[in-house]
Amino acid sequence: MLADPVPLQLVAELFPNGISRYAVGGLLVGLGTVLIYVGTGIPAGASTFLESTLSYVSGQSRFQQYVGSRDWRVVFTAGIILGGLLFAATVQSGVVSSALYQSGSTGQLYEVGGVTLWSTDVQPWRLLVGGIFVGIGTRIGKGCTSGHGVCGVGSASKTSIAGVVTFLTVAILTAQAVAAMGVSP
Amino acid sequence: MSERHPLFKPLVLVGGIVFGFGLGFSQMARPEVVLNFLQFEDFGLLFVMFGAAVVSGVAFAVMPRLRDGAPLTGNRYERRLKPFDRNVLVGGAVFGVGWGLSGICPGAAYASLGTGNVTILWALAGMFVGAYLQGYWRSKRADAGTAATRAD
Numbered sequence: 219m220l221a222d223p224v225p226l227q228l229v230a231e232l233f234p235n236g237i238s239r240y241a242v243g244g245l246l247v248g249l250g251t252v253l254i255y256v257g258t259g260i261p262a263g264a265s266t267f268l269e270s271t272l273s274y275v276s277g278q279s280r281f282q283q284y285v286g287s288r289d290w291r292v293v294f295t296a297g298i299i300l301g302g303l304l305f306a307a308t309v310q311s312g313v314v315s316s317a318l319y320q321s322g323s324t325g326q327l328y329e330v331g332g333v334t335l336w337s338t339d340v341q342p343w344r345l346l347v348g349g350i351f352v353g354i355g356t357r358i359g360k361g362c363t364s365g366h367g368v369c370g371v372g373s374a375s376k377t378s379i380a381g382v383v384t385f386l387t388v389a390i391l392t393a394q395a396v397a398a399m400g401v402s403p
Numbered sequence: 404m405s406e407r408h409p410l411f412k413p414l415v416l417v418g419g420i421v422f423g424f425g426l427g428f429s430q431m432a433r434p435e436v437v438l439n440f441l442q443f444e445d446f447g448l449l450f451v452m453f454g455a456a457v458v459s460g461v462a463f464a465v466m467p468r469l470r471d472g473a474p475l476t477g478n479r480y481e482r483r484l485k486p487f488d489r490n491v492l493v494g495g496a497v498f499g500v501g502w503g504l505s506g507i508c509p510g511a512a513y514a515s516l517g518t519g520n521v522t523i524l525w526a527l528a529g530m531f532v533g534a535y536l537q538g539y540w541r542s543k544r545a546d547a548g549t550a551a552t553r554a555d
Contacts (some may be wrong), residue, residue: 235430240447245452245530250422252462257414259478263465264510267536279545282540283490293412295513297419302517304420305427307492310518311544313512319428324435340434340506342525348505349512349526351497353533356509358541359494361534363508364422366431366495367452372460373482380487381495388499396504400429 238318250301251368254294261373263365264298267355270378307333339403343397359385408475420473425455426514433515434506434523441503 254262261379270284270291284291308314310327311334324337338345356362359381362371366385410448421433429451440448467480485491502508507515507526515523 223464225439235447237447239424240429240431240450243425243437243456244429244441244451245458246425246428247422247451248425248455248458250418250420250425251459253421254415254418255416255459255462255473255480256466257475259410259473259476259480261459261483262418264508264513265530265534267430268509268530269515269538270543272535273540275554276535276538277461278538278542282431283554286472289445290412290415290496293415294419297416298423298426298510298513300416300418301423302427303519304517305424305448306518309428320448322430322433322436324430324439325520329544331521331547336433338434338515338522339518340438340522342522345434345505345507345523345526346529348501348503349529350533350536351499351501351504351529352508352526352536353530353535355494355496355498355501355533357537358490359498360491362510363452363502364510365483368455368459369483370465370485371456372458374460374464375482375484377482377485377487377491379526381491382496384492385499385502386468388496389445389503390441392500392503393438393506394443397438397442402470403438403542 235320235322239320242318247364247368248372251372255369261369262294262363263361263369264295265352265362265365267295268353269357284378306335309336311337332386341401342403355385411475414475422510423453423514423517427518431514432511432518432520436508437502437508437511437531438512441506501529505529 247279254260269281271290273281306345309319325336328335360379366378366381426432429523432452439445463482472479506527510524
């Protein structure tokens with residue numbers, strides 16, 4: 219039977235880069251979380267690292283409460299950075315090719331020592347100012363995209379679902395407003 | 404603090420590598436891709452967030468039934484449940500402004516640095532500044548609170 223072209227067209231419009239790279243990436247993000255959880259019982263989130271690392275340089279009580287976990291949180295973050303580099307050295311560099319990976323055309327690719335690296339075109343002021351809001355918001359809101367979004371939603375936590383709905387809604391409104399003001403990229 | 408199992412940190416490192424590789428492969432480590440999602444130009448990012456939540460959700464549901472404690476820590480297997488209060492909504496909204504403006508969140512920023520995105524250091528610097536500002540303010544308020552009465 220021939221597939222109806224209208225739904226196909228809709229899928230192509232909603233997912234111009236396909237879904238495979240997203241789905242595979244999501245499975246790997248979940249798998250990394252599961253590895254740590256199965257071995258240690260810890261549902262690891264990425265944003266606590268910001269405060270736990272500040273405990274090395276600041277005696278404030280908010281940061282000192284994380285002294286017990288700050289060393290492995292540095293290791294977790296180092297792992298995430300290394301994972302990004304491993305991706306760059308393999309798939310992004312074309313050493314490993316996969317039909318599941320859609321490279322897209324965002325940002326700038328550049329080469330260092332045979333490794334294809336990537337850099338964003340998003341303006342630094344957006345990254346800096348946005349980063350400040352992310353640093354404040356994730357810590358007051360008890361979690362970020364990994365803590366609430368992956369571990370919390372995976373735990374069917376009502377708190378996390380409320381958090382995700384809130385930050386997703388506000389992020390959509392913010393991004394659309396910024397785009398409407400003609401700021402790009 | 405009790406002694407940790409020698410494989411504790413190696414496992415966290417491997418888990419982080421898989422996590423970071425996934426953020427690279429999905430391109431959630433690229434702010435442009437996140438902004439395209441938030442501007443309704445490419446909905447693929449839903450598969451990253453919910454795909455990861457489903458995979459981890461299976462472990463959160465199954466592990467407590469299989470074993471009492473985790474092999475490397477002895478921690479009980481529990482779900483990630485945090486108490487709900489106004490901060491979840493206030494903090495979530497502030498985070499949303501930042502995510503929508505920059506297109507980057509903490510885990511994706513670490514992975515993005517790994518893919519060669521040196522420019523993302525602006526966002527990482529901002530995140531540390533933001534985390535410090537709220538921590539400084541809340542520590543001061545907590546100290547003042549315990550010195551006086553247990554208000555709030």
